[in-house]
Amino acid sequence: MKILLIEDDQETSAHIIYALGKEGHEVELCHDGNEGLERARGGGHGALIVDRMLPGLDGLSLVRRMREEGSQTPVLFLTTMSGLDDRVEGLQAGADDYLVKPFAFSELLARVHAITRRSQRAGESEPVRLRAGDLEVDLIRRTVQRAGRTIELQAQEFRLLEFLMRNVGRVVTRTMLLEKVWDLHFDPRTNIVETHMSRLRGKVDRGFGAELIHTVRGAGYTLRAD
Amino acid sequence: MPIRFLRTEGFRLSALYAGIFSLSILALGVFVLVVTDQALRDQIVQFSSADIAAVRNGYTNEGVQEAREVVNQLMAGPVSSDFYLLQQNGKPIAGNMSAMPERTGTVNIAPSAATGNREVLGAGAFLGPGLYIFTGSDTGRLRTVQTHILHVMLALFGGAMLLAVAGGTLVSWSFLRRTDAMARACRDIMDGDLKLRLPVRATGDQLDRLAGAINEMLSRIGQLMDNLSQVSNDIAHDLRTPVTHLRHRLERARAECRTPEEYAASLDAAIAKADEILGLFAALLRIAQIEGGERRSAFTNLNLGALLEQMRELFDPVAEEAGHSLHLVSASGLVIRGDRQLLTQLFSNLIENAVVHTPSGTQITLALRATSGQAVAEVGDDGPGVPEEEHERLFRRLYRREASRTQPGYGLGLSLASAIAELHGARIRIAKGGPGMRVEVSFPLARDLA
Numbered sequence: 001m002k003i004l005l006i007e008d009d010q011e012t013s014a015h016i017i018y019a020l021g022k023e024g025h026e027v028e029l030c031h032d033g034n035e036g037l038e039r040a041r042g043g044g045h046g047a048l049i050v051d052r053m054l055p056g057l058d059g060l061s062l063v064r065r066m067r068e069e070g071s072q073t074p075v076l077f078l079t080t081m082s083g084l085d086d087r088v089e090g091l092q093a094g095a096d097d098y099l100v101k102p103f104a105f106s107e108l109l110a111r112v113h114a115i116t117r118r119s120q121r122a123g124e125s126e127p128v129r130l131r132a133g134d135l136e137v138d139l140i141r142r143t144v145q146r147a148g149r150t151i152e153l154q155a156q157e158f159r160l161l162e163f164l165m166r167n168v169g170r171v172v173t174r175t176m177l178l179e180k181v182w183d184l185h186f187d188p189r190t191n192i193v194e195t196h197m198s199r200l201r202g203k204v205d206r207g208f209g210a211e212l213i214h215t216v217r218g219a220g221y222t223l224r225a226d
Numbered sequence: 227m228p229i230r231f232l233r234t235e236g237f238r239l240s241a242l243y244a245g246i247f248s249l250s251i252l253a254l255g256v257f258v259l260v261v262t263d264q265a266l267r268d269q270i271v272q273f274s275s276a277d278i279a280a281v282r283n284g285y286t287n288e289g290v291q292e293a294r295e296v297v298n299q300l301m302a303g304p305v306s307s308d309f310y311l312l313q314q315n316g317k318p319i320a321g322n323m324s325a326m327p328e329r330t331g332t333v334n335i336a337p338s339a340a341t342g343n344r345e346v347l348g349a350g351a352f353l354g355p356g357l358y359i360f361t362g363s364d365t366g367r368l369r370t371v372q373t374h375i376l377h378v379m380l381a382l383f384g385g386a387m388l389l390a391v392a393g394g395t396l397v398s399w400s401f402l403r404r405t406d407a408m409a410r411a412c413r414d415i416m417d418g419d420l421k422l423r424l425p426v427r428a429t430g431d432q433l434d435r436l437a438g439a440i441n442e443m444l445s446r447i448g449q450l451m452d453n454l455s456q457v458s459n460d461i462a463h464d465l466r467t468p469v470t471h472l473r474h475r476l477e478r479a480r481a482e483c484r485t486p487e488e489y490a491a492s493l494d495a496a497i498a499k500a501d502e503i504l505g506l507f508a509a510l511l512r513i514a515q516i517e518g519g520e521r522r523s524a525f526t527n528l529n530l531g532a533l534l535e536q537m538r539e540l541f542d543p544v545a546e547e548a549g550h551s552l553h554l555v556s557a558s559g560l561v562i563r564g565d566r567q568l569l570t571q572l573f574s575n576l577i578e579n580a581v582v583h584t585p586s587g588t589q590i591t592l593a594l595r596a597t598s599g600q601a602v603a604e605v606g607d608d609g610p611g612v613p614e615e616e617h618e619r620l621f622r623r624l625y626r627r628e629a630s631r632t633q634p635g636y637g638l639g640l641s642l643a644s645a646i647a648e649l650h651g652a653r654i655r656i657a658k659g660g661p662g663m664r665v666e667v668s669f670p671l672a673r674d675l676a
Contacts, residue, residue: 154539182540184570184574188574188578189578190544191547192540195546198543198547
């Protein structure tokens with residue numbers, strides 16, 4: 001996939017280019033907001049990674065302009081400030097997700113994959129049922145069945161499973177889970193994600209032979225039916 | 227700078243008052259002049275009428291001859307008019323005036339040869355057929371009185387102006403002296419004497435109140451600066467520890483690691499250390515941002531009981547894993563104004579403190595109650611607690627208890643919680659006495675539920 005990176009900091013851009021290159025993505029780099037907007041207009045990018053602070057045109061305005069012009073290219077917003085409002089502003093401007101610097105490689109890759117997938121499925125209608133192997137989640141009746149057996153989940157466990165199922169086959173990071181499942185935007189000191197995941201696994205995986213939820217070392221989790 | 231006091235507020239005010247006062251003296255003067263003039267004229271006419279009545283009395287009783295006698299008596303008497311004329315068929319038969327037109331009622335005679343070039347005011351009347359009498363007085367007397375009044379008024383006016391200027395100068399001078407002293411003090415403070423305060427005279431006047439307010443502001447700024455330098459010191463100190471550890475690890479990895487696996491393990495440990503340092507920075511930035519107070523725009527009405535129930539659900543597995551139990555005792559329907567994300571962080575910090583700093587088997591209770599317009603949320607545990615004398619220190623940034631130094635964390639949890647509480651106009655405190663540790667946060671209840 002060809003990704004347009006608009007970032008003026010050398011160190012950060014080198015870091016991102018390395019991480020994405022290693023995954024086989026082609027990265028087009030540009031340092032200036034105005035130039036970035038021009039290149040984005042040129043099209044042909046699978047995703048955009050835009051820094052908030054840019055010379056020329058700032059990241060927020062750039063994304064807003066793109067969206068006004070009708071561009072649907074998924075955008076990942078980068079921000080240095082762990083600012084509370086920056087995130088909201090970025091999403092309101094039309095970014096698909098945001099990432100606070102500094103970030104781990106795994107976090108960047110997981111976010112890029114998530115937004116590109118979301119945009120690929122943008123045209124499809126909202127699913128009523130999610131399936132992975134012999135696991136089935138009914139989003140309307142909020143029931144879960146595996147191999148024909150009903151599994152009772154608490155509200156938080158259901159939300160966690162739903163998120164994993166929507167990202168089936170993809171790595172979701174701990175931070176992504178905190179943000180998207182629990183709307184927590186800080187780093188907790190206790191192992192909230194791990195303990196919830198452990199409860200969910202106890203219900204979804206235990207006693208069913210093959211495991212669906214896998215831990216990805218140093219990155220996060222993935223739900224996958226082999 | 228001799229004219230500097232002319233520009234002071236004190237002098238300007240004095241000048242204004244002097245102006246207003248002069249105008250009122252002027253208005254009063256005109257009023258007095260008009261009123262006295264009218265009163266004196268009325269009096270002259272009254273005297274004249276009384277004289278005429280006396281003459282008429284003589285004439286009625288004893289005839290023309292007696293009327294002439296009465297006129298002559300009046301002219302010689304002590305209290306009488308200046309001018310008399312009794313004329314019969316147009317010819318003067320008594321008095322000190324030549325013949326004149328026979329006007330009746332109040333009569334004003336312009337200066338002429340007949341009156342010795344004096345203006346005369348008086349009254350005229352017919353006593354009988356062809357018998358006319360006039361008595362009157364010189365109005366020059368009026369003018370004398372008026373001149374007197376005018377002089378008094380002018381003297382008053384001058385005196386008032388003099389007093390105003392002198393007073394204004396005095397007031398301005400003392401005002402200037404005090405403001406100069408304040409300006410000097412300000413400059414000295416700017417030059418670095420931060421302990422200095424503006425002079426206060428204890429009279430409680432405006433300047434004193436201003437100086438008092440500025441002094442309070444200086445004290446607050448001083449506190450903040452102390453706090454800031456304390457925090458900078460703490461940050462420098464606290465950062466040195468993890469960075470030193472990081473360095474040790476890298477150094478040892480370089481010396482000892484032989485296999486790729488060993489290198490990977492060492493680097494993972496180093497990355498974890500670096501993340502810890504970054505986390506410390508993020509937490510400090512977050513506190514600074516919240517204390518900046520720009521976040522109130524995101525406030526909405528929210529149900530505190532529902533929020534606490536979510537917190538209980540969120541931390542239930544964590545508490546269970548640590549061997550704790552987590553309960554919620556909640557009054558329902560308490561609505562406050564706040565930022566959901568920040569409040570989530572506040573209660574997360576309090577609950578995590580309880581989970582991390584208590585031994586296994588501790589019971590953690592979330593409680594919500596309403597007391598006198600406040601919604602009081604409490605996170606309590608029945609663990610070992612913290613001695614009362616340490617309570618205040620717990621809210622200090624980067625403060626960590628001796629016993630908890632081995633636990634993960636930066637000593638920022640309660641500082642952050644307290645910053646968030648303050649943003650919400652809430653009071654956070656550690657309850658005294660009782661077993662374990664109980665942190666109470668009292669929020670003002672939302673008034674407008676719309």
